[in-house]
Amino acid sequence: MRYFYILFFIIILKINLSAQILHPEYICNLPSSLTESSGLFTISENEFWSFEDSGNADELVKIDNQGTKIKTVKISNASNEDWEAMTDDGQYTTLEM
Secondary structure, eight states: OHHHHHHHHHHHHHHHHHHTOOOOOOOOOOOTTOTTEEEEEESSSSEEEEEEOTTSOSEEEEEETTSOEEEEEEOSSOOOSSOOEEEEOSSOEEEEO
């Protein structure tokens, strides 16, 4: 029975590891103003939002799929202290801190 559990564990581990294989695709270089990009959020196939690590400006930067900065939005009600990610629920886009 012990060998059954070991075999079961190995099979589950192999399934989980194979499910984690990613195939990243190069899209573009980020603008030089994003020297410490900490997150990237896809708006569409051609547009993204990004933000920088703690201590940088309290802003989001919108870029296109060529790496061109389209817009900068100042966030006035939150300071950039360890912003981790952005998410969207269909109604709101949220910065996770």
